[in-house]
Amino acid sequence: MKNYWLIAGLIFFIGCAENEMPEGILSEQKMQAVLADIHVMEGAGDANIRQIIARKNFREDMHDEIMKKNGISRDQFFKSYEYYINHPAQLDSIYYRMIKEYDAKMENSYDKSYGNQDPNATRPGAAGIQ
Numbered sequence: 001m002k003n004y005w006l007i008a009g010l011i012f013f014i015g016c017a018e019n020e021m022p023e024g025i026l027s028e029q030k031m032q033a034v035l036a037d038i039h040v041m042e043g044a045g046d047a048n049i050r051q052i053i054a055r056k057n058f059r060e061d062m063h064d065e066i067m068k069k070n071g072i073s074r075d076q077f078f079k080s081y082e083y084y085i086n087h088p089a090q091l092d093s094i095y096y097r098m099i100k101e102y103d104a105k106m107e108n109s110y111d112k113s114y115g116n117q118d119p120n121a122t123r124p125g126a127a128g129i130q
Contacts (some may be wrong), residue, residue, distance in 0.1 A: 021093045026072065026080040034077060036102070037066045 019026075026034065041062045067074055084091040 022081060022083065024076060024124065026076065026088060028094050030072070031080055031084060032098050034066060034070050034072065035094065036045045037069065038063065039098075050119060052096050 042059070063074070067077060084094065
């Protein structure tokens, strides 16, 4: 019986140790904020291809601005990104929350622009409206 409790304690200890975040890794909330900024920047950059062509280092410069805005270094970001890539459940959780927040912002933006009208009937480009 003593061995049972010893084994159970070891399993519990190892399980808890695996859930601990290594030092220097961004929290899920901070990683979410940085990734959201990066994805928005890349989407905006893709829409402005002339600027990307004109400035060879456009994306790199923008990434540097995002790191500065969030108070982190590139090394800290890439170390954290590697950590989350190796912990897909946590990365999935980050992206799930990011998408939910983005959807809420888009809905709020739509409501401010169009009020409580039927979104399918009034949204430009929707259902035959060009």
